[in-house]
Amino acid sequence: MTSPKQEIPVLVMEGISKSFPGVQALKNVRFDLRAGEVHALLGENGAGKSTLIKILCGAYRKDSGHIRLEGRDLDVNNPADARRYGIGTIHQELMLVPDLSVAENIFLGREPVRARGRIDWKAMHQEARRVLEELCVSIDSYQPVRTLSVAQKQLVEIAKALSQNLRVLVMDEPTSALTEQETAHLMDRIMLLKKKGIGILYISHRLEEIMSVADRATILRDGEYIGTLEKGEISSNRIIEMMVGRQDVYHRWSGQRKIGEPVLEVQHLTTPIVKDVSFTLHKGEILGIAGLMGSGRTETVRAVFGIDPRLSGRIVLQGREISVKHPQKAISAGMGFAPEDRKDQALFLGMSVRTNVNIARLFLNRWGLRRLTEERQVAQSYIQSLDIRTPHLEQETLFLSGGNQQKVVIARWLSTNPQVLILDEPTRGIDVSAKGEIHELMAQLAAKGMAILIVSSELPELLTVCDRILVMREGQVAGTLMACSTTQAEIIAYATGQLTGGGAGETRD
Amino acid sequence: MRQGTSSVRTGGPNQSWYAAILQKYSIWVVLMLLxxxxxxxxxxxxxxxxxxxxxxxxxxxxxxxxxxTFVIIGGGFDLSVGAVLAFSAIMSIQMQPVTPGRTALAVLLPLLVGVTTGTVNGFLVGFLRVNPFITTLGTQFVALGITLLYTNGQHVWVWNPDPVYAAIGGGFLGPVPIPVLIFAGVAALGHLVLSYTNFGQYLMATGANEGAAVLSGIRTLWIKVASFIIVGTTAALGGVVLGSRVKNLDPTAGIGYEFEIITAVVLGGTSLSGGRGSVLNTVAGVLILTLIANAMTLLNISHHYQLVIRGLILVGSVALDASSRRRTA
Amino acid sequence: MSGFVKTTRELRALVMLLLLFVVMAVTSPDFLTVRNIQNILLQIAVNGIVAAGMTVVIFTGGFDLSVGSVMALAGVLLMKTVSLGVIPAILIATVAGVLVGLINGYLISKARINPFIATLSTMIIIRGIIMGATDAHPISVWNETLFFLGLGSVIGIPVCAFFLVAVVVILHYFVSNYRMGRYILVSGGNVQAGYLAGAPMKAAITAAYSISSASAALAGVLLAARLSTGSPVVAQDAPLLAIAAVVLGGTSLAGGSGSILKTLLGVLILGILSNGLNLLEVSSYYQTIIKGVLVVGVVASDAPGLAQWAQMLRRRVASARIQREHPSLD
Structure with missing residues (x-):
């Protein structure tokens, strides 16, 4: 595999920097890719992986730096440019047109035509069949993409890449929605692409997958280049060490929290995705939910908060069963929920900080009118206590940085004085210092007796802030672990199904 | 993508609040100049x-x-207002309000119709999530058909109406015409509700980001239904005033009202994507449109070309809104 | 499950058409006469051509409300220029229609205005212009060729019907076999995917609106020819009828899928319904109401809300059954 030809990088990115208002997303990052290798790009959420690949595929423009393909400087301004240079991307969200056939999707934008502009269907399907055969895939080229499974759609995307003489293929979390068996199939196809000399930039959260497929791995942290591991050096310990880096970011809450009586009991919760999930959350406790993407973490908390419909199961808050058919019921029962995607699901971007803080609990006078003074006072007090950096109360939240936006969302829930606060990926896309502040805040709230449920993909985060960690796998609880005695490896083992049943944390209940 | 924008929007991150207010009500400056x-x-x-x-x-x-304004802020749209307005006006006249008792009917029944059509539209849009344009395009024709059926396609009129009824559209309080007072009252109430009640805030939130509104505990479906009931009611009220003013009406009279109304709202800066708008600015939009119509009449521009100008104003203000949104998003 | 839903939607139009046909054939002795069938063909031709064009716009996920005004515009232009000869007059009318389509396409794809508002505006503007230019008076011109186009027939089949068939076949062939036609579908199915693949999405959207306007102009020409009159006030309800036909035929308003051939089914349903109501001497006022209810009803039956509620209900029932059958789970 290490012929000299492969040592010459086909793609070089050097000195790439990119900043957004309030965040320096990339600082002088470099990355290179050899022909026919799989080079993994690793880092926690917010480390800058997605920014880097968006620059490469033309969705973002870099502030500075060079991109060179086979020694030539590239100027990638839009996706069409990137494609012309032979850089293809398989986005996490697949870019297929549901009602067109497999062949049409493979050749979208490059349809073979006969004289007078008519599409040459015969040639297109023939060519599509050839590519699909080359991939050892048995999908009918006439089938509409709508009818395919996610894994099959993924393969159509690969066929699309294979059919257009790419030099570089970016794969962003290609396995996030696949089962293990489908993942194995995908890996075979990736080997095939390698053999054709295509350089693959591979992003995944699953370390075991990286270890089996990657030839090299580059690690980013907080927008900076940390290092590149060669095939022999790749091990999960090394990777985690480099990804997490400075241990001082996550200094464990040292004080002993007093964990009180049960506040929230979820019993046999079942939704179309979640299967028979039960857990108990105590006063002053921080309970983490870990699991791979698609394991039902988010769906669990969404059902608890009444967003997704429940099929069965009970939710008991302070000894009383509550009926959460709408988030409004959950809120009035004493819950708060900061969702996964701040901008899409939590914030009213065009509205002021004041309104965003107060929307879940408006102050009304006896004539039913809003007490604006009260609203201002509340917003002002949270701006101070949570250190939200905004020029004034009426600032639209659109203009705040990610960390400050998240604090606005948390302030919204604190103002309702909840007993249970649910945080779904609270620090995604937030810079390190703001992350620390949010962790500190959670610890303080728990110390005051609030019960906190946190969903996170960052295991170090969970290990830092939680008392117990619930690991989910395929919609079910795989295990419950005590944060003080478990390790990342153990959590991953439960999340991937290598370990099953029980766990130390269950004895608590 | 969204976080990667420089803040070129007028009123960027560090704009002071008074500049923001001035910009918010800039339409009034236009009105003053006019x-x-x-x-x-x-x-x-x-x-x-x-x-x-x-x-x-x-x-x-x-x-x-x-x-x-309420419906559009909530992310909806109502094309049926013209037909509802006409139906209410005709129903009001058909009640033959020559006695106080009949006058009460002539006011209340149309309002009831307004509430009903609003509820139907709101149910279709809010609960069944039918596209609001299609829904109200359909109900517009239903209302028009019912109007034609109700009048058998004939003119309706009332002779010697009760003085109270006549006053609704034609009376004065001192120098001020009663319809103007009604308009002022509705606008004041609307502004109060939109800016100073939780309903108003919930409506804005629903229009701005429905998913986030649900997560904030807002019953968005009911809020949407309520916004359609509000527009239905105001359309009916407008119809009663119209009926009282003209006392003699053709069943197809309402055609075209909806464009004027929508144009006024959009001109007032209410965003068609929902979540942003103000009743006071709508008032300014209405006044500007009326002034322009007034000026065009003075200049002897035919009614038909006034339509053209109104269409240009509509598309122009929407394009402006779209381009300002694009610069931020 | 989705396959099942899809087939029911596809079958729905056929079943409705057959039912309507049988009911009419049984209840009205005048229905199944050569004369009446010719009449139906004559009536559906104009709406059918508009609906075929509207289908192309709905493929992009948009709407075209300006079709009624474009029809009136084409009719008026035809009558104003017929002295130059029939073919030049038809060409002028059609070119005017295409121009409107280009404007709509620009407003929607470049200025990114909501298609409903953009075409609502052009609808008012065009209506205003023709009303102003004609002072709201219809223009009547007698021309034998036009009369033949509008009301004549060949081997017993109205000429208009040939036009309808031609438009449907040409548009269907175009959308099925040419890149631009496919891109129109792509722009409604996943515009981001098209953009990333380098397919010209803005051009496709503009093409769709131009096709819609050109079809509307042709329909306006036929209508004016039939009446020997170009009236500035005709076809106010054309967009509603066209959307009704498209939706009845089973093309989804979400865009990205559907077929112009299906729209032909919708056109037939509307035509037979309208003809039947006439034969049964139902007041035209009821017909207006029925059309409105039909549009809302059919769109509502495809609305996401309804599907979601039905799915929730099904799941509730299913899980209740599981619990009943396996009480140990709880």
Whole structure:
């Protein structure tokens, strides 16, 4: 595999920097890719992986730096440019047109035509069949993409890449929605692409997958280049060490929290995705939910908060069963929920900080009118206590940085004085210092007796802030672990199904 | 993508709050300039008589535009207001309000119709999530058909109406025409509800980001239904005022009202993507449109070409809104 | 499950058409006469051509409300220029229609205005212009060729019907076999995917609106020819009828899928319904109401809300059954 030809990088990115208002997303990052290798790009959420690949595929423009393909400087301004240079991307969200056939999707934008502009269907399907055969895939080229499974759609995307003489293929979390068996199939196809000399930039959260497929791995942290591991050096310990880096970011809450009586009991919760999930959350406790993407973490908390419909199961808050058919019921029962995607699901971007803080609990006078003074006072007090950096109360939240936006969302829930606060990926896309502040805040709230449920993909985060960690796998609880005695490896083992049943944390209940 | 924008939007991150307020109500500056300009061009324009005349002309459109502001802020749209307005006006006249008792019917029954059509539209859009344009395009034709059926396609009129009924559309309180007072009342109430009640805030939130609104505990479906009931009611109220003013109406009279109303709201800066808007600015939009119509009539521009200008204003203000949104998003 | 839903939607139009046909054939002795069938063909031709064009716009996920005004515009232009000869007059009318389509396409794809508002505006503007230019008076011109186009027939089949078939076949062939036609579908199915693949999405959207306007102009020409009159006030309800036909035929308003051939089914349903109501001497006022209810009803039956509620209900029932059958789970 290490012929000299492969040592010459086909793609070089050097000195790439990119900043957004309030965040320096990339600082002088470099990355290179050899022909026919799989080079993994690793880092926690917010480390800058997605920014880097968006620059490469033309969705973002870099502030500075060079991109060179086979020694030539590239100027990638839009996706069409990137494609012309032979850089293809398989986005996490697949870019297929549901009602067109497999062949049409493979050749979208490059349809073979006969004289007078008519599409040459015969040639297109023939060519599509050839590519699909080359991939050892048995999908009918006439089938509409709508009818395919996610894994099959993924393969159509690969066929699309294979059919257009790419030099570089970016794969962003290609396995996030696949089962293990489908993942194995995908890996075979990736080997095939390698053999054709295509350089693959591979992003995944699953370390075991990286270890089996990657030839090299580059690690980013907080927008900076940390290092590149060669095939022999790749091990999960090394990777985690480099990804997490400075241990001082996550200094464990040292004080002993007093964990009180049960506040929230979820019993046999079942939704179309979640299967028979039960857990108990105590006063002053921080309970983490870990699991791979698609394991039902988010769906669990969404059902608890009444967003997704429940099929069965009970939710008991302070000894009383509550009926959460709408988030409004959950809120009035004493819950708060900061969702996964701040901008899409939590914030009213065009509205002021004041309104965003107060929307879940408006102050009304006896004539039913809003007490604006009260609203201002509340917003002002949270701006101070949570250190939200905004020029004034009426600032639209659109203009705040990610960390400050998240604090606005948390302030919204604190103002309702909840007993249970649910945080779904609270620090995604937030810079390190703001992350620390949010962790500190959670610890303080728990110390005051609030019960906190946190969903996170960052295991170090969970290990830092939680008392117990619930690991989910395929919609079910795989295990419950005590944060003080478990390790990342153990959590991953439960999340991937290598370990099953029980766990130390269950004895608590 | 969204976080990667420099803040080129007018009123960027560090704009002071008073500049923001000035920008928010800039449409009033336009209105003032228009009034000044017309005052300079015409001797009679800036007399109380003419001012109240313009306001009276604006009142029917204005009443419904206040309701339309609510629907559009909530992310909806209502094309059926013209037909509902006409139906209410005709029903009001058909009640033959020659006695106080019949006058009460002539006011209340149309309002009931307004509430009903609003509820139907709201149910279709809010609960079944049918596209609001299609829904109200359909209900517009249903309302038109019912109107034609109800009148058998004939003119309706009332002789010697009860003085109270006649006053709704034609009376004065001191120098101020009653329709103007009704318009002012509806606008004041609308502003109060939109800016100072939790309903108003919930409506804005629903229009701005429905998913986030649900997560904040807002019953968005009911909020949407309520916004359609509001516009239905204002359309019916506008119809009653119209009926009382003309006392003699053709069943197809309502066609075209909806464009004027929508144009006024959009001109007032209410965003068609929902979540942003103000009743006060809608009032300014209504007044500007009426003034322009007034000026065009003075300049002898035919009614038909006035339509053209109105269409241009509509598409122009939407394009402006779209481009300002694109710069931020 | 989705396959099942899809087939029911596809079958729905056929079943409705057959039912309507049988009911009419049984209840009205005048229905199944050569004369009446010719009449139906004559009536559906104009709406059918508009609906075929509207289908192309709905493929992009948009709407075209300006079709009624474009029809009136084409009719008026035809009558104003017929002295130059029939073919030049038809060409002028059609070119005017295409121009409107280009404007709509620009407003929607470049200025990114909501298609409903953009075409609502052009609808008012065009209506205003023709009303102003004609002072709201219809223009009547007698021309034998036009009369033949509008009301004549060949081997017993109205000429208009040939036009309808031609438009449907040409548009269907174009959308099925040419790149631009496919891109129109792509722009409604996943515009981001098209953009990333380098397919010209803005051009496709503009093409769709131009096709819609050109079809509307042709329909306006036929209508004016039939009446020997170009009236500035005709076809106010054309967009509603066209959307009704498209939706009845089973093309989804979400865009990205559907077929112009299906729309032909919708056109037939509407035509037979309208003809039947006439034969049964139902007041035209009821017909207006029925059309409105039909549009809302059919769109509502495809609305996401309804599907979601039905799915929730099904799941509730299923899980209740599981619990009943396996009480040990709880």
């Amino acid at each position: 009034v000044l300009g017309m005052g300079l061009l015409s001797d009679v324009f800036l007399t109380w008589g003419n001012i109240f005349n313009v306001l009276r002309q604006a009142s029917i459109i204005g009443i419904v535009a206040v309701g339309m």
